[in-house]
Amino acid sequence: MKLSQFKFDLPEKLIAKHPSKNRDECRLMVVDRKTGEVQHKIFKDVIDYFDDKDVFVFNDTKVFPARLYGNKEKTGATIEVFLLRELNEEFHLWDVLVDPARKIRIGNKLYFGDDESMVAEVIDNTTSRGRTLRFLFDGTGDEFREALYALGETPIPKYLGRGEENIDKERYQTIFAKNEGAVVAPAAGLHFSRELMKRMEIKGIDFAFLTLHSGLGNYRDIDVEDLTKHKMDSEQLYIPAETADRVNKAKDTGHRVCAVGTSVMRAMETIVTTNHRLKPNEGWTNKFIFPPYEFGVADSMITNFHLPQSTLLMMTTAFGGYDEVMGLYELAIKEKYQFGTYGDAMLLI
Structure with missing residues (x-):
């Protein structure tokens, strides 16, 4: 794959400068990867696509005022x-x-x-x-x-074109942020409210947490056309035994594993075994995922709409299919979805 294949025209007005009024009320594009069916929902509707004993894996890293x-x-x-x-x-x-x-x-x-x-x-x-x-x-x-x-100050992305505001101190942080060390917020996790997670818990959906301290490499420009020559910055990760056990049990019993964000997906794919199981781990990752790539752990993913030529977009296309996801981005622009950290979300199932 080449860098130029991930270029597209994104109108400036579609880059979200501020978070939605309520965490769980941004827009959600739901995509069935097998049939190609697309539904336009509100984020809190995500609960309708999962059942008892399915597992959501979250990144509990905490952003500090960097x-x-x-x-x-x-x-x-x-x-x-x-x-x-x-x-x-x-x-x-x-x-x-x-x-x-x-x-x-x-x-x-x-x-x-x-x-x-x-x-x-x-x-x-x-x-x-x-x-x-x-x-x-x-x-x-x-x-x-x-x-x-x-x-x-809260290290909001430079592409927002503004300085820190009071709202960022709360909203550029997930409600389950725990382990301090990130300078980039795990954007997909920002959409989860306490109310939504309580409803998920009542439905029987399980939660698992890992830590990946997301760094500025997520926003760094790629300066090579041949993606095999790009080197990702190393980021610290921690996958506890409880998380590995919960994910593996879900897979063994035929339940869904949903990666909440590209950081979670990258962490799990760093540690996955040859028989598609997750292992406890504490270390670092510089894994770079782009098409073609065979994923071994999660069978669904929640992610925001990413900026052109970003590593986050590349991982999303690896999971959802290059042609399919680039087509979905065309649709997202047509439907005026909001892009970036504070933008809307996509559920690939």
């Missing part, structure tokens, strides 16, 4: 710092991206906050944009994290 704005020493230039991951808790070392990168060198100091009380020093250049920062802070690890996060 975007900071600081000022460079001497010049006072504004520098955007995007926290990626903590490297060393004791010495307050963080792997970050900086913008504009050309203005930052090893040894430079950055000051954060109105009172410039938080100071960081650049101690390493790892890539053209990446840096390692050492934050100069006297206090415990918890005190440091609290102070750092108080300065940060």
Whole structure:
């Protein structure tokens, strides 16, 4: 497959800039992969397509306020710092991206906050944009994290074309977010409300949770035409034994396994065995899924409508069929579905 095969014209007005009024009331396109039948529903109708003992697998990663704005020493230039991951808790070392990168060198100091009380020093250049920062802070690890996060903003995607708003603090986070470490929210999971999950529970649908700390690689432009040459960023994952057991039991008894989002699908496909079973695991994944690909765990998937030439779109076409999904995207544009993190959803069954 080639990068150019995933290009399509997406009107700017169809990129959702804000979440729907209620989590579970965005639009839902339901697609039967066998017959090709398409139904247009509301997201909370998803419950109608699943039965007792079917399993939904969710990503319980928690987004942290990863975007900071600081000022460079001497010049006072504004520098955007995007926290990626903590490297060393004791010495307050963080792997970050900086913008504009050309203005930052090893040894430079950055000051954060109105009172410039938080100071960081650049101690390493790892890539053209990446840096390692050492934050100069006297206090415990918890005190440091609290102070750092108080300065940060919710890292909503840049393509939204706006800054953080109050609504993002709640809605750019799933209701089951638990394990902190993501800088990108698992978008498909954002549609689940407490009311919907209670109704699913009453119906007998089972829930299973794994953790994949989604990173900025989800939004990074692919710069090669031949997709086999693209390298995904590594992301940390954790699949507990309880989740593996619940998924495998559903498969053994002929019940459905629904992956809620591309992050869940990627995590499970990283760990799947040759006999299509899930194993407990704690580690990292840089798996890149694009057509053709044979999936081994989930037989249904919920996912948002993704932007052109994104790895998320590529995985969706791998699951639903390239021609079929690209055709569904044409239909989605015609029917004015909303795209992106805060957009509408698709159920492939």
